Each structure stands twice: as C-alpha cells, then as structure tokens.
Amino acid sequence: MKTFIITGIQMRNKGAQAMFLSLSYSLKSIYGECEVIGFANKYDDPEQYTFPLLPYDDFTRPALRYGLYKVPFLVPIATGIVGYLRKSDKWRNKITDMKKALQRADAIFDASGYTLGSGWPKQSGRMLLDTIRIARRFNKKIILMPQSFGPFDWGEKDDSDFIDEVKKELTYPLKIYARECEGYECLTSLGLQNVELSADMVIREKIFPSASQISTRHRDVKEYYPAPNSVGFIINKNVFRIGDASAVIDLYAKMLQRLLENGENVYILNTSTADTDLVKQVLGKVRNSQKVQVISGEFSSPELIDILARFKYVVASRYHSVVFAYRSGVPAVVLGWASKYTDLAALFQQQDYVFDIRSTTAAEILDGVDKMGASYVDEARRIRECLVGVQATSVVQQAISALEEQGISATVTTHHQVPSSRGNGKATAMTV
Numbered sequence: 001m002k003t004f005i006i007t008g009i010q011m012r013n014k015g016a017q018a019m020f021l022s023l024s025y026s027l028k029s030i031y032g033e034c035e036v037i038g039f040a041n042k043y044d045d046p047e048q049y050t051f052p053l054l055p056y057d058d059f060t061r062p063a064l065r066y067g068l069y070k071v072p073f074l075v076p077i078a079t080g081i082v083g084y085l086r087k088s089d090k091w092r093n094k095i096t097d098m099k100k101a102l103q104r105a106d107a108i109f110d111a112s113g114y115t116l117g118s119g120w121p122k123q124s125g126r127m128l129l130d131t132i133r134i135a136r137r138f139n140k141k142i143i144l145m146p147q148s149f150g151p152f153d154w155g156e157k158d159d160s161d162f163i164d165e166v167k168k169e170l171t172y173p174l175k176i177y178a179r180e181c182e183g184y185e186c187l188t189s190l191g192l193q194n195v196e197l198s199a200d201m202v203i204r205e206k207i208f209p210s211a212s213q214i215s216t217r218h219r220d221v222k223e224y225y226p227a228p229n230s231v232g233f234i235i236n237k238n239v240f241r242i243g244d245a246s247a248v249i250d251l252y253a254k255m256l257q258r259l260l261e262n263g264e265n266v267y268i269l270n271t272s273t274a275d276t277d278l279v280k281q282v283l284g285k286v287r288n289s290q291k292v293q294v295i296s297g298e299f300s301s302p303e304l305i306d307i308l309a310r311f312k313y314v315v316a317s318r319y320h321s322v323v324f325a326y327r328s329g330v331p332a333v334v335l336g337w338a339s340k341y342t343d344l345a346a347l348f349q350q351q352d353y354v355f356d357i358r359s360t361t362a363a364e365i366l367d368g369v370d371k372m373g374a375s376y377v378d379e380a381r382r383i384r385e386c387l388v389g390v391q392a393t394s395v396v397q398q399a400i401s402a403l404e405e406q407g408i409s410a411t412v413t414t415h416h417q418v419p420s421s422r423g424n425g426k427a428t429a430m431t432v
Helices: 012-031 060-065 076-088 092-106 122-137 161-171 181-188 235-242 245-261 272-282 300-310 319-327 339-347 362-390 395-405
Strands: 002-009 036-042 054-055 108-111 114-116 141-151 177-178 195-197 231-234 266-270 293-296 315-316 330-334 354-356 418-421 428-432
Touching: 002 092, 002 122, 002 177, 012 036, 012 177, 012 300, 012 319, 036 177, 054 092, 060 092, 060 122, 060 235, 076 092, 092 272, 108 122, 122 141, 122 161, 141 181, 161 195, 177 395, 181 195, 181 339, 231 330, 235 245, 245 266, 245 339, 245 362, 266 272, 266 300, 272 293, 300 319, 315 319, 315 362, 319 330, 319 339, 319 362, 330 339, 330 362, 339 354, 354 362
Parallel strands: 002 036, 002 108, 036 054, 108 141, 114 141, 141 177, 177 195, 231 266, 231 315, 266 293, 315 330, 330 354
Antiparallel strands: 418 428
C-alpha cells in the first residue's frame, strides 16, 4: 500500500483544510487503498477526524530536519518538557511516528497556501524550505502543489542571501505548481525549470469529501441554511491588515446598506471567531441592521461549501470562500488585494467583479454590487460552464504522473468511486 505525507496544512484555517482534503481524497481516488498522513501545524483534537494527523510545528520540524531523534533520550526528554510547559501531550511519541512515516513514505506533497513571498515574513518562507530539507534528508521526492509565491521584495538587508537560499532549495522538488501567473514568473525568473502553472486544487479537482466522511462527530448543518434566494456576506479580518481599518468598516457597512436598499435578504456568514467583533462593528454602522441575519459557527470546509451553495450570490473577501462559491456555481463580488483573486476570477470570466481594496473607490464597488444583483443568473451559468473546463484535467493526476516518470510509483489504478461533495448538499460518485 502506498504512503503519502501532506505538509503545509492546518485544520483551523478552512482554506488550508480544504486543500488537504482535496489532495488526500484525490490520491485515494487514484490509488484506491493508500495511506495519507497529514503533517499539520494547527489542529484541535485529532480524534475527531477520520484521517491521521501528526504535529508539524516549530518543535517537531527542527527535530526532523537536524536528526535530533538520533540522540538517545533527547527527544523523549524534550517532548516531556514541552508537553509540561504547554500542558499538552500532543508531542508524546509523535516524532518517532513522524520519522517512521517519512521513512516509509513514497512521496511528500506540500499543500501550503502562501508562505514564500514578501506578503509574509521570511520566517514563513523558511518553514517551506525546511520541509524541502527534510524531504532531502529522508531521500524522498517532494512536490509543491498549487500555491502562491512571491513577490520577493521584503526590502531587508538580507534579501539577496535569502533569495539565493530560496533558489537553492527550490531546485530539489520534482514539481512546483504556482497557482498565479505572478508566482510562476517569480519562480522562473530564478532560473527554476521545475515550475508549472495550475489553478487551486480545491477548484480544479472534482473530488471533494462530504462532512460525514472526514469527521467522527458529523452534524446536520441544515439548520444553518439561509432562506432561498438570499445573498451571503463574508468579512475577512485580513482586509483590515491591508487597508485603513475605519475605512474598511465603512466600506463593508456601505455594501451591506446597498444590498438592503436593493431589497436583498442578506446573511453574514461568520466562519472565524477572529471576525466576530468586526461583524458587530460593521452592523453597528448599518441602518435597519436587524434585517441582516448572521450564520455563525465553526464549520468544516465541506460544511461551508454546503452552506455557500445555497446563496444566489455572495460578497466575499476570503480567498477560499470564493473558491467554495465558484465550485458550487455561485457568483461572487470579491474584495481582494493580491493577484490570486484576479487570476481565480479570470478562470470563470468574473474579472468585472473583483475589486482591489487598495485602489478601488467605494462607488466602483457599489456599482459592482448593483451589477451582480441584476446579472447573477447569467454569471452563475457562465461559472458552471467554465468549471467544466477547469476540472477537465487533474493536477493531482499530473503530479502522480511526474512521480511515475521517476519510477517511484507502482501501477496506478484509476477510477475508484469516491463519494464527493460539490456544494449541492448531496453525495455523488466521482472518478478522476
């Protein structure tokens, strides 16, 4: 039985969770029986999931990279101390388990969303580079699945040295899939020959599990469904990091106000506790805010897809909320600040509904809201038509083919039936 490790993931961020699930279940659809192990940075109570997770963090990663497990008694003692200080036994025996998993793994797939680029500190990028070094230490092939890269302009003294480090380490992966043109150009400008362009896995792969497949504590989310013919509204705290906070709150309030004035039945979908106070602040600036209903809770990514599929269109500024909407054929008015939003929208001929928070006026955005209200039926049809083309090929299958060419994988059995949730609330059988 084949064994694959997926790194660069976490379960608390639902976009990161969705990338892991998309990759994991696509691998299972190709191989049938295979073991997929998640090396996850953040997760709560791994027993709630139907798949194995091991803690891949600032404690375990150096131990694996530098081979500290070779020193007698060092890891057990260190594990005990860290567990005592942090009041958790999540690391107990886990480094040994991770070492064994790495030794028997057929390949490693990294499913980071965005770590290597000046939108984040260099330390975030170094986590990805450490993963590549660990793959090399264990002599394993690694493929970086679709994610964002660049730009590489931190404006710091050590930029040149760090970029040299990036170039050196990124020559090792068998394949690097950049999901935006900007990232592709950033990587190929370094002279890398292993880079390809690919859309996000969650939108490109047909396979996606239902909530009942991934959790031992499945619940019925029908009680959270919005009323028919409603509009979804999703606030993102990261927008406040990009723009002036008070201006962003005013903009969100104006958009909500315009939707109400247009006679829309609006639901704010609050998927993160970090956004709760922001929701309250925005509603405090909206007249007749009692007409805006709030759907709030900790939902899994399959549950979010299920809920988002019920809206006629959404106003969103979380990248994967737009991905979830598009794969369900739901149009979106998008507030963004990076090329990942425009490149995603271009796949579905939705460029007219993407607005850069840094350079677009409120009037232009409100015009976009009005336009969507009048055209969402046509836009939904266009998205569904484009989705067929986007999902005509599989980046996971392409990655597996690259491994086969290296003589790593045995004969692949395809077309295994895997129940799949595509946002319509129903489980259907899909094949790759």
